[in-house]
Amino acid sequence: xxxxxxxxxxxxxxxxxxxxxxxxxxxxxxxxxxxxxxxxxxxxxxxxxxxxxxxxxxxxxxxxxxxxxxxxxxxxxxxxxxxxxxxxxxxxxxxxxxxxxxxxxxxxxxxxxxxxxxxxxxxxxxxxxxxxxxxxxxxxxxxxxxxxxxxxxxxxxxxxxxxxxxxxxxxxxxxxxxxxxxxxxxxxxxxxxxxxxxxxxxxxxxxxxxxxxxxxxxxxxxxxxxxxxxxxxxxxxxxxxxxxxxxxxxxxxxxxxxxxxxxxxxxxxxxxxxxxxxxxxxxxxxxxxxxxxxxxxxxxxxxxxxxxxxxxxxxxxxxxxxxxxxxxxxxxxxxxxxxxxxxxxxxxxxxxxxxxxxxxxxxxxxxxxxxxxxxxxxxxxxxxxxxxxxxxxxxxxxxxxxxxxxxxxxxxxxxxxxxxxxxxxxxxxxxxxxxxxxxxxxxxxxxxxxxxxxxxxxxxxxxxxxxxxxxxxxxxxxxxxxxxxxxxxxxxxxxxxxxxxxxxxxxxxxxxxxxxxxxxxxxxxxxxxxxxxxxxxxxxxxxxxxxxxxxxxxxxxxxxxxxxxxxxxxxxxxxxxxxxxxxxxxxxxxxxxxxxxxxxxxxxxxxxxxxxxxxxxxxxxxxxxxxxxxxxxxxxxxxxxxxxxxxxxxxxxxxxxxxxxxxxxxxxxxxxxxxxxxxxxxxxxxxxxxxxxxxxxxxxxxxxxxxxxxxxxxxxxxxxxxxxxxxxxxxxxxxxxxxxxxxxxxxxxxxxxxxxxxxxxxxxxxxxxxxxxxxxxxx
Amino acid sequence: xxxxxxxxxxxxxxxxxxxxxxxxxxxxxxxxxxxxxxxxxxxxxxxxxxxxxxxxxxxxxxxxxxxxxxxxxxxxxxxxxxxxxxxxxxxxxxxxxxxxxxxxxxxxxxxxxxxxxxxxxxxxxxxxxxxxxxxxxxxxxxxxxxxxxxxxxxxxxxxxxxxxxxxxxxxxxxxxxxxxxxxxxxxxx
Numbered sequence: 001x002x003x004x005x006x007x008x009x010x011x012x013x014x015x016x017x018x019x020x021x022x023x024x025x026x027x028x029x030x031x032x033x034x035x036x037x038x039x040x041x042x043x044x045x046x047x048x049x050x051x052x053x054x055x056x057x058x059x060x061x062x063x064x065x066x067x068x069x070x071x072x073x074x075x076x077x078x079x080x081x082x083x084x085x086x087x088x089x090x091x092x093x094x095x096x097x098x099x100x101x102x103x104x105x106x107x108x109x110x111x112x113x114x115x116x117x118x119x120x121x122x123x124x125x126x127x128x129x130x131x132x133x134x135x136x137x138x139x140x141x142x143x144x145x146x147x148x149x150x151x152x153x154x155x156x157x158x159x160x161x162x163x164x165x166x167x168x169x170x171x172x173x174x175x176x177x178x179x180x181x182x183x184x185x186x187x188x189x190x191x192x193x194x195x196x197x198x199x200x201x202x203x204x205x206x207x208x209x210x211x212x213x214x215x216x217x218x219x220x221x222x223x224x225x226x227x228x229x230x231x232x233x234x235x236x237x238x239x240x241x242x243x244x245x246x247x248x249x250x251x252x253x254x255x256x257x258x259x260x261x262x263x264x265x266x267x268x269x270x271x272x273x274x275x276x277x278x279x280x281x282x283x284x285x286x287x288x289x290x291x292x293x294x295x296x297x298x299x300x301x302x303x304x305x306x307x308x309x310x311x312x313x314x315x316x317x318x319x320x321x322x323x324x325x326x327x328x329x330x331x332x333x334x335x336x337x338x339x340x341x342x343x344x345x346x347x348x349x350x351x352x353x354x355x356x357x358x359x360x361x362x363x364x365x366x367x368x369x370x371x372x373x374x375x376x377x378x379x380x381x382x383x384x385x386x387x388x389x390x391x392x393x394x395x396x397x398x399x400x401x402x403x404x405x406x407x408x409x410x411x412x413x414x415x416x417x418x419x420x421x422x423x424x425x426x427x428x429x430x431x432x433x434x435x436x437x438x439x440x441x442x443x444x445x446x447x448x449x450x451x452x453x454x455x456x457x458x459x460x461x462x463x464x465x466x467x468x469x470x471x472x473x474x475x476x477x478x479x480x481x482x483x484x485x486x487x488x489x490x491x492x493x494x495x496x497x498x499x500x501x502x503x504x505x506x507x508x509x510x511x512x513x514x515x516x517x518x519x520x521x522x523x524x525x526x527x528x529x530x531x532x533x534x535x536x537x538x539x540x541x542x543x544x545x546x547x548x549x550x551x552x553x554x555x556x557x558x559x560x561x562x563x564x565x566x567x568x569x570x571x572x573x574x575x576x577x578x579x580x581x582x583x584x585x586x587x588x589x590x591x592x593x594x595x596x597x598x599x600x601x602x603x604x605x606x607x608x609x610x611x612x613x614x615x616x617x618x619x620x621x622x623x624x625x626x627x628x629x630x631x632x633x634x635x636x637x638x639x640x641x642x643x644x645x646x647x648x649x650x651x652x653x654x655x656x657x658x659x660x661x662x663x664x665x666x667x668x669x670x671x672x673x674x675x676x677x678x679x680x681x682x683x684x685x686x687x688x689x690x691x692x693x694x695x696x697x698x699x700x701x702x703x704x705x706x707x708x709x710x711x712x713x714x715x716x717x718x719x720x721x722x723x724x725x726x727x728x729x730x731x732x733x734x735x736x737x738x739x740x741x742x743x744x745x746x747x748x749x750x751x752x753x754x755x756x757x758x759x760x761x762x763x764x765x766x767x768x769x770x771x772x773x774x775x776x777x778x779x
Numbered sequence: 780x781x782x783x784x785x786x787x788x789x790x791x792x793x794x795x796x797x798x799x800x801x802x803x804x805x806x807x808x809x810x811x812x813x814x815x816x817x818x819x820x821x822x823x824x825x826x827x828x829x830x831x832x833x834x835x836x837x838x839x840x841x842x843x844x845x846x847x848x849x850x851x852x853x854x855x856x857x858x859x860x861x862x863x864x865x866x867x868x869x870x871x872x873x874x875x876x877x878x879x880x881x882x883x884x885x886x887x888x889x890x891x892x893x894x895x896x897x898x899x900x901x902x903x904x905x906x907x908x909x910x911x912x913x914x915x916x917x918x919x920x921x922x923x924x925x926x927x928x929x930x931x932x933x934x935x936x937x938x939x940x941x942x943x944x945x946x947x948x949x950x951x952x953x954x955x956x957x958x959x960x961x962x963x964x965x966x967x968x
Contacts, residue, residue, distance in 0.1 A: 030870035033878025035862050036813025036854035040879065043812035207913050209817050209825055209879040258815075258879030259913050290818040492877025492914050665873035669915055673876065676916030699822035699911065707907040712918030 001440060001451045001750055002635075003398050007431040011423070015660065015721045015728070019572050020504040022727075024665035025511050027497040029256065029490060041229040041255045042213035046283030049215070050079050052276055053136035054286075055126040055143050056296060057118035060330075060365035060692025061152035061165070064116060064145065069126065072142040077135035080280045081143075082127040084115030087275055090242040092267050110331040110368070112242055112271050117150065119167060120330035120365055121692055122295035129276045129284050154692055156327040156362035157304070167330065167363040174328045175336035177343045179357040179415055179621030187319025187354030191310030197390045199307075199383050200758040203327075203687035204300035205696070206372055207704045210258020211293040216273035217283035223249050223522075224274050229257045231264045231489050231530045233521040238267060239274050250274065254519030257530075260491040261677075262371030263297045265531045266333060291697050298370035299687050301338055301361075302327040305346070305383035310354075311391050315402035320415075322346045322383065324359035326376075329368035335361045337463070338369070342376030344625050347415035348384035349426050349457035350406040355415045357621065365692045371531060373677065377458045378738045382759065385454040385742035389749060399746065400430060403455055414457075414629075417622040422659070422730065423720035426455050426631045429655040433635040436653035436714045443751075446642045449650070450751025453635040454742035459626035460533035460731025461610055461724070468610040470538035471525035474503055474546040475603030476554070478596055480574050480589030482507050484516040487527040488539045493733050494666035495535040499543040501662055502726050506547035507554075508571025509588065525605055533731030536662065537627065538608055540726040546606035553602070557595055558586055628723060630730045632656030634675060634739035638747040642770055645763030647683050647748060649709075654740065655716035659723025659730035668715045671736045675713040678740025680705040686760050783846035787811060788855030788943050796842040802830070805842035806852065813854040813882045817911070824910030827883035828852050829944055834890035836909070853882035855943035856889060863942060864934065865889055865927040874923035876914035883910045888924050889944060896932060898924070 015022075032038045069081045091109035114125045126143055130136035151165040158164055159172040166172055188194060214228030224245070226236075236250040243250070257264060269286045276284040288296065303326050310319035324342060328335035343359040388406075392399040407426040413419050434453060443449045462468045473485040484503055490496040500514040517524055527539045551571060558576040559566040562584055570579035577585020586594075595602050616623040637650040654675045661667040684703050688695040696702035723730030741759065749755045754769045785792045787809065796805055803826045806814045814837055817825035821839040828837045829851040837850075857863030862870070865888050875881050884907060891898055891906035898906065903924045904917070912920060 024873070026870050027873075027875070029878070030873075030875045031859060031862060031866070033875045033881050034866040034869040034885065035857050035859055036852065036882045036885075037859050038878055039812065040815070042816065043807075207911075209815070209823060209877065209911060209913055211817065257877060259877040261913070287816075290820070290823075492879075494876070665919075669873050669876055669919055672916040672918045673914045674916075677913070698820055699818045700820055704911060704913060705916075706909075706911065707904040707917040707920070710916075712921065713916060 002400050002434060002453060005400060005431045005434055007428065007435055010428055010718065013719065013721045015719060018505055020501050020511055021662050022660065022664065025501065025663060027494050027663065027666060028500050028511065028516065029497060038256050040210055040258055041227060042287045044215045044227050045285065046215055046217055049283040049285055050129040050131065050280060051133045051136050052127060052129045052272060052284050052286035053140045054124050054272065055140045057114065057121055057123040057125055059118055059147045059149060060121050061150045062118050062147035063150055064114065064118065064125065065148045066144065066146035067125065068144040071144065072128065072139040075135060075139050075142060077131040078128060078139045079131065079282065080129040080276060081139065082113065082275055082279060084111065084113040084125065087112050088115065092271060120367055121694060122367060123330065124296065127272050127276055129280055152365040152692055154364050154366060156325055156364055159362040159364055160360065172362045174332045174361040174363055175339050176360045177340055177621060179343060179355055181415055181417060181622065182354035184319045184321055184354045184356040188310040190318045192313045193311055193394055195309045195311060195387065195391045195394050197307050197387045198304065198757055199386050200304050201302055201379050201382055202759055203302050203367065203689065204372065204681055204685050205294055205687045205702055206261040206263040207702065208259030208261055208263060211288040211290055212264065212268040212297065213287040214269040214273050215283060215285045216277040218277055218281060223251050224277055225251045225253060226270045226273055227253045227255060228270045229255050229264060230270065231257065231260045231491055233487055233489060233519055234526060234528065235267050235270060236521045239271055242271060243274055243278060252521040254489045257489060257491040261373045262375065262531065264491065265371040265529060266298055268297060290699065294697055294702065295367065295694055298333060299329065299367050300372035301335065301369040301376065301379065303342065303379040305379065307383055307387040309387060309391055311395065313395060315391065315395060315397050315405045317350060317352050317406050319354040320347055320352045322357040326361040327369060328361045328363045329366045330363060331368045333368050333370035335369060338371065338376040342380045344416050345377050345380040345458065346383060348381065349408050349455055349631055351408050351412045352415065357415065366689045367694065373674065373737050374734045375532065377734065378741060381454060381456045381738045382742045382745065386745055386755065389746045390755065399453060400434065403430065408457065416616060416625050418624045420629060422628050423657060423722040424631050425657040425718055425720055426633065428718060429631060429657060430455055430633040432716050433633045433653040433655040436716060437635050437637050437651050440637055441639065441650060448640045448642060448751040450638050450640065450747040452743045452745065452747030452750055453633055454739035454746060455633045456735065456738045457629045457631050458735040458738055460630055461537045461627035462532045462534055463625055464611050464613045464627060465615040467612045468528060468534065468538060469607055470527045470542045471605065471607045472499065472527065472539055472542040472546050473525050473603060473605045474543060474550055476507065476550055476592050478589065478592050480509065480513065480587065480592055482509055482514045484514060484543065485524045486516065486539055486543065487519055487521060487524040488535050489519045489530040491530050493670055494663060495530055497666060498536050498662045499539050502540055502543050503547045506544065506551050508576065509574050513574065533734045536729055537725040537731055538610065540729065542606050542608040544726045545608055546604040549604040549606065550602060553595065553600055554591055557600055558591055561586055561594065628730065630656060630732060630735040632735060632739060634743040636743040636747045638744065638751055640748060640751040640766060645766035647761055647766065649679055649711060649744065651711060652679065653714040653716065655718060656732055656735060657718040657720045657730065658732045659725060660719050660721055660727040661717050662727065662729055664717060667717055667732055670732050671715045672713045674736025675740045676705055676710060678737045679710050679744060682741040682744035682759060683761050781843050783843060785845060786849045788852055798843065800842045801838050802840040802842050802845045803837040806837060806850065811852050811854065814852050815879055815882055817879065824883040824887065825880055827886040827910065829886060829890065834887055851944035853885045856885065857942065864930045868927035868930060869923045872919050872923035872926050874915060874920040880910055880912045884912065884920060888927060892928055892931060896928060898928065
């Protein structure tokens with residue numbers, strides 16, 4: 001078991017004392033949601049509205065021999081049926097061009113509706129719009145379809161073998177990357193021992209509570225309006241391309257999103273709604289059932305990761321070789337980028353001079369995989385963090401000590417050769433998370449106690465050659481209230497609140513005086529995707545820029561009004577005046593009146609650009625890839641019942657350096673919630689497919705953590721103030737999840753003295769491992 | 780089709796429902812969209828309402844079974860202008876992230892605190908075990924229930940104006956569990 005370590009004092013930081021930022025204020029969206037006033041996508045209706053349903057494939061790999069919609073079309077109340085023939089050529093451009101204007105890879109896009117062949121169970125084949133949901137359902141049943149089964153492949157390793165069925169010409173290689181840093185051969189020769197380990201992870205479902213939904217209509221300008229729960233309002237461009245209409249004829253009106261976790265980063269209902277609304281000229285609504293939300297949307301990628309590590313006796317790593325294989329499911333979607341993230345993070349938060357990483361993704365006739373909180377980072381961490389414990393075991397060293405001697409420091413380079421410029425508080429986080437666990441409970445003969453930890457590093461902000469941007473508009477009204485317009489989708493993590501709190505700080509008003517209008521692709525400045533842990537970084541900086549421009553004008557006019565130097569002026573409590581001297585100040589509303597009368601602009605539209613660069617060297621994988629990184633550690637105590645195989649999570653602590661917590665209560669929520677998802681990943685979550693058929697189609701079969709499964713995580717928030725976000729913030733949305741699952745895996749291995757190399761750690765796998773049964777025999 | 784009467788959040792409704800329409804569908808069709816549809820099989824708790832003061836998943840009750848019943852949804856407990864202390868506690872304690880599970884969580888909390896004003900953490904977790912949340916990890920929700928319990932106890936001496944769901948009849952000792960295969964409204968399977 002990991003020895004107890006006492007945390008050393010933190011390095012000195014200089015965080016300014018702020019009035020709004022850094023306070024655990026009630027989020028601007030909280031009360032509306034608590035009283036049920038928030039209107040979600042499925043809650044909207046339009047006059048004269050039709051209801052849509054989707055016919056989906058029941059076969060994992062088949063040719064559509066016959067598709068006859070005549071009987072369905074004849075059903076009274078059916079307004080429209082569309083098949084692949086009707087939308088021929090239309091592709092789901094889920095790829096980058098819709099978001100950044102750069103070019104797509106070829107062959108990356110799924111058809112809007114299957115044409116000729118289907119490649120997974122759940123693939124959309126036809127759309128129905130009818131007067132009622134019931135009629136639409138009946139029409140779907142009346143569509144006659146004959147399949148001719150085609151050869152299928154259900155395992156990415158098989159897909160890469162010669163002779164395997166090819167899903168897309170010319171071969172089954174969705175993407176491949178390599179990283180070459182230093183001299184791995186020499187590094188291995190220098191090692192005292194070489195440790196090998198292979199780790200496997202399953203498909204995982206996002207299980208957001210709000211099934212995908214939307215309503216679309218064509219307005220009086222001929223613009224197709226789509227109200228939808230999405231993480232990406234910029235998909236209007238991809239939808240325009242699919243419909244072959246100008247981009248200014250598609251308007252996405254995002255709603256509050258009832259959870260996304262990456263799944264609503266892909267186009268879901270909006271493309272179907274756009275086609276149906278255009279075709280019928282009537283408003284159309286489509287709400288997925290839970291089963292549809294499971295079968296028709298992406299999953300987390302299964303990975304198999306093999307680590308071979310050369311290590312000195314003191315635990316110092318001399319060389320690392322990694323092989324990664326990912327399952328893209330039936331269509332690539334964001335697989336190339338998920339694989340790239342996993343590859344760039346495969347070496348973990350460790351300083352390793354000699355690294356060789358080879359990664360490949362291959363398709364299978366299964367549910368497609370795409371973004372899921374962490375975007376390949378959690379899988380990478382399950383590789384490198386389980387491997388760190390195996391190294392410790394092989395050398396009989398303490399698992400923390402092995403990590404400590406290898407942790408990256410500021411100014412070190414990652415495996416892609418990128419220099420880490422912000423604070424690296426890995427050791428500070430690890431010691432605090434471990435310390436929080438306290439004394440472990442004693443083991444009994446049938447109840448084995450184990451302690452595990454996992455450290456990680458993870459990017460925030462998108463890959464820097466995506467040339468990412470965000471915009472925000474900030475205005476001061478004549479009564480001294482503040483308005484924000486920003487196209488930021490709020491997926492529940494407090495994206496909109498954070499930028500309100502930043503504007504409140506800069507303009508010196510209480511948070512209640514700020515109102516935000518968000519997520520309308522036509523009228524709110526485009527802020528980019530709510531993905532990649534980027535909104536606080538990107539839109540936070542855009543709001544900072546806009547609010548600061550307005551503030552500068554207020555300060556100049558106030559200084560003139562009060563007859564003092566600008567440098568003496570401060571804003572706070574809705575007043576502008578000499579710092580520390582309330583008698584020499586003016587109310588913000590009076591100052592706003594003054595400015596308005598003189599034509600001084602009290603609003604600003606600002607754009608923030610992330611660093612732009614041009615990608616990694618394709619031969620060596622070397623180069624800068626992300627804006628910055630977040631570091632942290634999770635630590636877990638478990639009890640394993642050796643008679644039943646049950647794992648009980650006894651304690652869990654998570655410590656992350658978030659740079660600056662804009663709203664500590666919201667940060668706490670991100671860390672607690674992310675950790676919980678990671679615990680579920682470790683011990684219960686498994687989206688099971690058998691020969692391409694989904695065996696876990698609903699919440700009855702696919703289990704996610706309930707209120708009684710795990711204890712609350714002890715959340716420890718550190719603030720180095722060194723991030724590239726506003727006020728020195730780093731990102732925490734995705735990183736929060738990453739270390740939890742490997743910490744559990746390590747705790748279980750510590751408890752039973754055996755490593756189970758595949759998630760989830762089910763009772764059956766525990767009992768098989770204890771009985772010495774291999775995975776193949778146990779199945 | 781069958782004619783039924785429902786009293787929802789203090790408003791009387793007469794409506795015609797099909798034999799397989801669930802209470803969830805009936806309520807949402809009436810405009811009570813704060814009742815959320817998360818799974819339609821009684822697994823997620825997003826559609827929880829108080830049916831004659833007992834908490835039920837409205838997807839597991841046929842609308843026809845609820846004929847004559849009094850229903851209280853989350854929006855019936857309080858409003859933006861006058862939130863219920865439980866709703867206020869959820870907002871204050873950071874228990875609300877995406878908010879989609881929140882109406883059901885608040886309803887389950889209301890039922891819990893009606894029958895047990897001073898629950899332990901274990902009792903809170905047990906009472907919320909039928910409400911899935913994917914965002915919070917439940918810790919801040921437990922804190923919200925504790926905060927609400929505290930505030931409600933303090934406010935007993937100075938009762939506010941009457942609200943829906945605060946009737947005078949004694950609260951049931953155990954929540955009603957409607958189980959069995961109920962045809963799903965709007966599914967037609």
